[in-house]
Amino acid sequence: MSTTTPAPTRALSASRTTATAARVLRQLRHDPRTIALMVLIPCVMLFLLRYVFDGSARTFDSIGASLLGIFPLITMFLVTSIATLRERTSGTLERLLAMPLGKGDLIAGYALAFGTLAIIQSALATGLAVWFLGLDVTGSPWLLLLVALLDALLGTALGLFVSAFAASEFQAVQFMPAVIFPQILLCGLFTPRDNMHPVLEAISNVLPMSYAVDGMNEVLTHTDLTAAFIQDTAIVTGTALLVLTLGAATLKRRTA
Amino acid sequence: MMNYSSRPAEEPAVRARDLTVVRGPRTVLRGLGFSVPHGQITGLLGPSGCGKSTLMRAVVGTQAKVTGTLDVLGHPAGHPGLRTRIGYVTQAPSVYDDLTVRQNLDYFAAILDPGRAAAARRAEHVTRAITDVDLTGHADTLAGNLSGGQRSRVSLAVALLGTPDLLVLDEPTVGLDPVLRRDLWQLFHTIAAERGATLLISSHVMDEAERCHRLLLMRAGELLADDTPDALRDRTGSDTVEAAFLHLVDEATAAGRTKETTR
Ligand SMILES: Nc1ncnc2c1ncn2[C@@H]1O[C@H](COP(=O)(O)OP(=O)(O)OP(=O)(O)O)[C@@H](O)[C@H]1O
Ligand SMILES: [Mg+2]
Numbered sequence: 001m002s003t004t005t006p007a008p009t010r011a012l013s014a015s016r017t018t019a020t021a022a023r024v025l026r027q028l029r030h031d032p033r034t035i036a037l038m039v040l041i042p043c044v045m046l047f048l049l050r051y052v053f054d055g056s057a058r059t060f061d062s063i064g065a066s067l068l069g070i071f072p073l074i075t076m077f078l079v080t081s082i083a084t085l086r087e088r089t090s091g092t093l094e095r096l097l098a099m100p101l102g103k104g105d106l107i108a109g110y111a112l113a114f115g116t117l118a119i120i121q122s123a124l125a126t127g128l129a130v131w132f133l134g135l136d137v138t139g140s141p142w143l144l145l146l147v148a149l150l151d152a153l154l155g156t157a158l159g160l161f162v163s164a165f166a167a168s169e170f171q172a173v174q175f176m177p178a179v180i181f182p183q184i185l186l187c188g189l190f191t192p193r194d195n196m197h198p199v200l201e202a203i204s205n206v207l208p209m210s211y212a213v214d215g216m217n218e219v220l221t222h223t224d225l226t227a228a229f230i231q232d233t234a235i236v237t238g239t240a241l242l243v244l245t246l247g248a249a250t251l252k253r254r255t256a
Numbered sequence: 257m258m259n260y261s262s263r264p265a266e267e268p269a270v271r272a273r274d275l276t277v278v279r280g281p282r283t284v285l286r287g288l289g290f291s292v293p294h295g296q297i298t299g300l301l302g303p304s305g306c307g308k309s310t311l312m313r314a315v316v317g318t319q320a321k322v323t324g325t326l327d328v329l330g331h332p333a334g335h336p337g338l339r340t341r342i343g344y345v346t347q348a349p350s351v352y353d354d355l356t357v358r359q360n361l362d363y364f365a366a367i368l369d370p371g372r373a374a375a376a377r378r379a380e381h382v383t384r385a386i387t388d389v390d391l392t393g394h395a396d397t398l399a400g401n402l403s404g405g406q407r408s409r410v411s412l413a414v415a416l417l418g419t420p421d422l423l424v425l426d427e428p429t430v431g432l433d434p435v436l437r438r439d440l441w442q443l444f445h446t447i448a449a450e451r452g453a454t455l456l457i458s459s460h461v462m463d464e465a466e467r468c469h470r471l472l473l474m475r476a477g478e479l480l481a482d483d484t485p486d487a488l489r490d491r492t493g494s495d496t497v498e499a500a501f502l503h504l505v506d507e508a509t510a511a512g513r514t515k516e517t518t519r
Pocket of ligand 1 (some may be wrong): 280307310311
């Protein structure tokens with residue numbers, strides 16, 4: 001019999017979290033096409049956008065910066081919702097939760113893995129936009145990257161949460177138009193939010209993507225850290241953490 | 257040796273009293289009472305849909321809506337302290353198809369026994385588990401590229417990691433060839449004899465029942481018998497456990513019919 005005392009289950013264990021993150025990344029490594037798509041599509045879209053607005057550099061600046069915030073949110077939303085759904089349907093989630101794995105470890109592991117990918121994705125997209133496509137940012141590109149990362153975290157959180165309500169991959173994909181599209185419409189990408197019908201503006205005030213985009217635009221137009229920027233990023237972070245907690249509550253050790 | 261595993265010798269590994277489970281609209285287990293003794297192999301047999309998997313999930317603590325008493329290794333089922341002490345194999349193989357066999361085991365081993373200090377011990381456990389299920393030649397193959405039987409062996413290997421005191425195996429030998437089945441049953445006996453572990457194994461295959469120390473025979477959410485194979489054969493005057501089982505089923509069906517007609 002064992003002569004060792006295994007570590008007990010704690011709410012969060014650093015080594016179990018990193019083991020989970022490493023496992024998720026290892027799974028992705030066996031799927032290079034997904035990685036390529038995740039990393040390249042934002043770059044291609046920005047490139048296209050640059051020449052769609054060939055005549056109006058100002059429009060490219062504002063839409064480009066907004067998209068730098070929206071891409072990581074969408075990609076991470078999609079990969080996380082599918083990945084957790086697969087974890088639920090393949091039985092590995094049941095197995096993991098019968099093991100000494102804290103729910104927090106699992107969620108933090110996913111957030112860490114996809115956060116790493118989001119850093120790569122956003123770094124490439126931001127670099128391309130700022131240095132090659134002439135996106136004109138007044139503030140520091142590092143702040144753009146920071147917001148992109150927080151947006152990725154928010155995407156991961158939303159994806160995780162939503163996957164609890166999807167019984168199949170078909171449903172999971174349909175949550176994307178349901179959860180993401182309204183936010184894209186209302187986040188101020190197409191028209192400033194204060195130009196919208198007051199009802200829509202009020203709705204946009206409670207949607208997290210609005211703050212992701214506002215944050216990006218703050219960096220675009222201000223050299224220093226503005227109070228509005230700090231408020232925007234705090235709202236995005238807070239929402240992400242809140243939704244992650246809600247997501248954790250949907251991971252049930254006991255199921256019907 | 258873990259402190260909390262010290263126990264009075266007569267305390268069974270699993271003890272159920274009036275165990276009832278509701279799944280959806282149906283009552284799947286109805287007031288079961290039984291004990292699973294320590295250090296032995298207990299077989300769980302019964303027709304498809306009778307509730308074997310449900311019972312195992314209740315023991316492991318992943319089944320919701322369980323009422324009655326269910327104590328596992330001296331704790332109520334689902335107690336957090338049990339999570340390192342139970343190895344569980346679900347009926348459908350639950351492994352990551354996009355990881356190799358070794359990567360799968362490495363990950364689950366890191367969950368069971370985390371930390372850098374344990375790395376050497378983990379590697380040893382992983383290699384041993386791969387050898388136990390005879391997948392050494394496929395250690396670096398993606399689980400998704402394995403045959404059905406090979407995948408279910410990966411799933412079994414995960415449960416063998418570490419040194420669980422209780423192994424709950426849901427049809428671990430289904431779809432495997434006779435040679436491999438024999439080898440695995442030998443392995444199960446070795447685990448019970450050498451490590452003193454308790455095994456609860458469900459099966460459809462009645463000849464496997466003969467290899468168990470004790471049997472729980474189920475039908476439609478109820479327990480038909482809880483006995484040794486020998487005692488079952490004697491009691492029913494049958495030559496095989498299969499015949500004994502059929503005898504008991506017929507008896508129960510007849511009893512059910514008379515109950516209905518007298519009602
Ligand atoms: N997720 C579920 N929701 C509702 N009912 C379920 C669910 N899973 C199983 N059942 C029902 O519970 C009963 C017992 O199922 P269980 O899986 O325990 O049977 P089993 O004995 O393991 O069968 P098999 O030998 O085919 O694996 C069945 O009647 C089944 O219809
Ligand atoms: Mg079953």
